[in-house]
Amino acid sequence: MVGKTLTELKPVRSEGSSRVGPRMDLDRRTFLQVLGSGLLITVVEAPTQAQPSGGRVSGTILARLYLNEDGTFTALSGKVEEGQGPRTELTEAAAEELGVALDQVHLIMADTDQVPDDGITAGSRTTPINVPEMRRAAAAARELLQQLAAEQWRVDATMLKVEDGVIQNPSTGQTMSYRDLVRTRDVVPVLSRRIPSDVALRPVEQWKVLGKPTARPNVRDLVTGTHRYPSDIVRPQMLYGAVLRPPSFGAELKSIDLTAVEAMDEVKIVRDGSFVGFAAPSSFLAARAARAAAAAARWQEKPQEVSHRTVHSYLIDHAERERARPDERGSVEDGMAQAQKTLAASYTLAYIQHAPMEPRAAVAEWNGDKLTVWVGCDGPFRARSHLSEELGIPSESIRVIVPDMGGGFGGKHTSEVALEAARIARAVGKPVWMRWTREEEFTWAYFRPAAVIECRGGLGADHSIVAWDFSNINGGRAGIDTPYDIPNARITSIRSDSPLRQGSYRCLGATGSNFARESFMDVLAAASSSDPLWNGEELLRGGLRRGVHRPTYRKDQSARGLSGVRVRSDPESGQPARSSPGLCQHGSRRRPLRRDRIRKRQDPERNVCPLPGAEVSRSAQDRPATGQQYEYPVRGCGRDSDSGHRACHRQRRLRLDGGSTAFHADQRGGFAQRLSQARRASATLSTSFTCTQAPGVRANVKPSVDLSSAPTSFETWEYCDAYPDRFTTLGHPTSSSCQLDYRHSGRRDLGRMPARLD
């Protein structure tokens, strides 16, 4: 009745885009099949349309933009808003080219019945791809509407200009608003034209809307609490859903006695093989039903071979080294042979959850054979396809709407929760709301890949790095290459057999590779000289330490804003071959980090530990000189997070004052500070600090090395040791593991442990 069971669902391929590197496919393990994928949805108000929504042909202006009867515009985008700002910038893009104020454009996002398929919202593609697209559509519309006015006035359209929504003829003083125009002329034939590729866009220096700080269009709804996130959607007669979860990965339901649940008033049971769902008039009753069912379920569990303690050796053991294709420049073996000193270190990354503030949530409503789903996900059209496949109904019968949602961070590329809601809703004949609990989030959502990163380096007689060998096992390719100018370098991305379901994560794999590379650079720097290695001034000049690199500043565009950095260059073009420190590394795209702008925008005082609860401190003497002190955290952000990379193309809304992923940046920053202090004191460094940012997430850096003696090998450093008990408790009910997570989360003011309400 409700299609395939959960165990029969195929893993989704949503995070398997080739752009994100080789390890982003869902893995082969059977437990991955426990969940299928879900979908996402948004709600939008329907504006008064002067043009019908049907028949908008892809590539035409109407597919992207239409003029309403009141002279305002409605713009359409398939992208989703999850806090990264596309609603603002796409609205601005349209307003700018149309020559209207921001409030004259209403943007509809991520509603499969209304908007073009712009693909999944990921990889920071909206700004470089969709903003120019929107600008072209709007510019084409403006030109054509201008022409209509020119025809009416019998003048040359090029003489006219548009300001504040009014077409003007400067020579005659004649004016006509868009509102007048749409009332006197049929604009549909004109706007049905294709968007020319050579349409002229408004030059940056003439921008009036774009590039200006502005509030998010729906900011008022956010501060008044009236915005409806996916989990806030309410439909008439809606029931609240819950699903019975296995006690461990790969467990199969052997039998279940649902007598106790059947005895519950108002609770409906949806049973299909291993899939057991519940619908009730309140989330409380639905959860109670799921708990009662869990208590009465017998499972065939699989032994959990891998724990958090063994996962990294497991990844190493299952590394497919023979299939890896290293990218090698020069000869690492020769370089190592020439080196006066060689060092090696390995770094590990734990599986971590994205932990958006809003859990995965959906509402599904059937109307006959037609399904409407509101869901928090990154790809509405992908969700629609997946629902179609799993539910056995045509895509055309499904409408997926993604309301502006409460964060995703790469974790909502799939939409399992929508599928679950849709199945229960179909069975019970009423709209069904589903929202995963934090426990479900931390257990059943896909993880950022765990990884082992092996580094080897060779130092020459002149303290330069002569050999660099960097292998990332299971972490993906993003940010894997070194930006430093090293004559013999080998970069290898190696697949392994991920024991957990893994997928995209903000900044993709770049966080891990950047962490390992820069940490190992610290190691090499420490080993190369007896001088204090961490000199703020030098750090500011490019993140390189005396004795390791001799700065040779390349004054080229991609290195703009950087100084003292020797960037590896392409021998033929002389241009930097890849990224340089501070350049964003994100998949195959690298964009320059505009440090010059970042410097202007940041308030120095606020770089000190922006995270409440983070125990990162910085003493006055550690601070670089005024005017330069941004570099430190920016350096961290630029390399270790997507905030630097966002900054590249969204300067006006720099988030670096908060450090969008200061989670990573500050771990590096905090560690570096302590490293610096330890070096000055010639002390043994042994520190750990926590950075609490999401429920249950603990970030932990535990180096324990004596850098003053310049050792030649290092213990593995743990990074992001979130969920220390995750694996060890997989065999137990998820609630206990969740509590353990919190207990280890390092927060000092947790108060009492969660009250179990039942």
Next chain:
Amino acid sequence: MDVTIHFNVNDSAREVTTDRQRRLLDVLREDLGLTGSRFGCGEGQCGACTVLIDGKTTRSCITPIGSVEGKSVTTIEGLAPTGTLHPVQQAFLDKGAMQCGYCTSGMIMSTVALLERNPDPSDAEIVTALNGNLCRCNGYARIIDAVRHAARIARS
């Protein structure tokens, strides 16, 4: 066991008959249609569900409805009854102190309570007061800026 609870929500008297163990957050959202208080963790640790009970910040996701009998609850929807934004809401708006905005309701409620008891908080006091509110997008600096701004607006 269902019980009838009388309490005040945003200055209006409400009565609900429900299981006394249900959390206040669910009653607000599902029974009273006040979805502005958000569910983040369900365990009182993220602050997205923060409401004021008799003026004190409370995690509505770990507050059984049975415990609010006779009390007065203020949610984000109760801050601007006339449509004019509360100074704290205005400050968050002015400073763009949100990214996804899911934590914003809780941040604002915690700030309202803070400024009630301390109209001129230091940065350290702001951080302490908001320490139980998580923002996963990590917009803390702007949030702190907004709280400072709110204090200025409220004082002026």
